Amino acid sequence: MEASSKDWRYTVMPAVFTWLKESESGVLEIDLEATQKYAADILKVQGKHGTRMGGLVGSGTLGENSYLSSEQRLSLLKALSSVANEYNVPLISGAAAETKEELAKIVKELATVGVDTVMVMPPKTKVAPSDEQMYAYYALSAAAAKEAGITIMPYNNPDAAGYHALSTDLLTRLAALPEVTALKISTIDVSVIETMILENKDLKVLAGVDTVTVHAGLAGACGGITGVGCIFPKASITMQEYVNNGEWAEANKISQAMNSISYLDAQPLLLEYLKFAFGIHHNDANGGLRTFGKKLTQPQIDDVRARYIKAKERLEILGLID
Template sequence: MKEINSSDWRHSVMPAVFTWLKESKSGALEIDLDTTQKYAADVLKIHGKGGSRMGGLVGSGTLGENSYLSTEERLNLLKALSNVAKQYHVPLISGAAAETKEELAKIVEGLATVGVDTVMVMPPKTKAFPSDDEMYDYYELAELTARNAGITIMPYNNPDAAGYHAISTNLLQRISVLPHVTALKISTIDVSIIETLMLENKDLKVLAGVDSVTVHAGLAGASGGITGVGVIFPKASITMQEHVLKGEWAEANKISQALNSLSYLDAQPLLMEYLKLAMGIHHNDIAGGLRTYGIKLTQQQIDNVQARYNLAKERLEILDLL
């Protein structure tokens, strides 16, 4: 049976927190920093049944309205979340993507100035598919920039998401050994990618990025994960990861099945809108959960999220994991 290495945040689950919005005096939406900080702290306070807590804090990611924020808004948000991360002694993680490696380097430098410890680096945002050598140069400069800034990077492979180029397993292996690459984030329901990587390097640290495959990713060799559903039900998410790290697969799978109705939403194109609404329902604040810069949900979609949330809550209550 494996022992949990609590000193290494890569052997844990980390919440990808939502960016909460409020109406300004003009009626436009703006970031509610106080509420965003409060909910982030609330999640980091929670313990799993085995006594562990979340190992890091992910801010301004896909679930954090990232693609809708200006650079200034994003840096202010991350500066606020950095204070929360420091309070709970966990690393702050955020993402970066650009069309060119030079543009990416500037983003990495900027994130380092506001307290980000690890940058999830997505593939280039180009229409043409870059060659492996071009992709390697892109990640190599990001790693060097991070190293000079005193932080690390986490190459982020998201082959299931539209708009991001898939990183081949051969390239992932090449960039994984750069000095300041701390882990790889693999966001896909095809966990054979993780298994292939681990067969080549058993010491590699891989974080799963899709809630519905947490247990399967652990079986394939992932040491941790980044969760959206865990922001809503943190005790369940942490406890599931505790079981995964101990190799207690049957117990982990019970929790995975209990979360299934919500975890399904994490792999959908409107994952931010769906899961943010579920978080609002969880806190008796449906209106707040519907405040987003993203897509406005239909009543049918709202009802579907409500039903999925209710089912997960009922199942988790039976397991004493609310």
């Protein structure tokens, strides 16, 4: 397999949900056909200026990743690979491990089912590694990716890692690895992005939180990975189009319209919240409540519904509902 040569600049990519169904015995299992259908539906959508999503992220946080077995994850990604190939976009998925050797093995496994780029989370350790230990962890994953003919994307997500964010010095060193396609930064402090871009204007950084799309663009990010964009893809793509063109006022109108629901992307229960909102959007609210994650309370359900309705009403005024 050859490493993906698709241009990652100026794009937004959906972190798609893993759709579930009840088996005859009442056990939840992955609905591969539904997951493929919804992923394809998102990739079909165009923004107001004619562009589409630039990639497909599967089995991430919003894809129930932490609840899936290795076998389930590989089966899911193989199914999503066919969708990504149909729309000529890279397939991205995440990986994390306690040791660099275990991580290298996972990277190679993901390559066998069609993953083009692996988002590499920091090590799953109780004690934060030193910068040198962290670099070695990512460097071995890069070597494994090179051997498998794919690329990696270091993923700076301190909340998920459970310890401090990766330093800008370390991120800059990681970005220099030939196998690194881009950096994903999940933070509301976009000054981190700007600091790195000032040092290297050619650096490719993707924002990982929907609430900061416009500000991340101002700081120099070349795009983002979106959860809300699965629900309102036309709005998400169009907002990125405006960001790319430097039309900040127009981009900000869309950002403000989606504020009520984008807020959910930065919450600990983002999977449960956004998946339910996605279910409402597709007239399948009960399906949206099917998750391996936590069960939502009635007040939480009511809050998500109200936030979804408010965002939809605002986006309808802007002509951005598919």
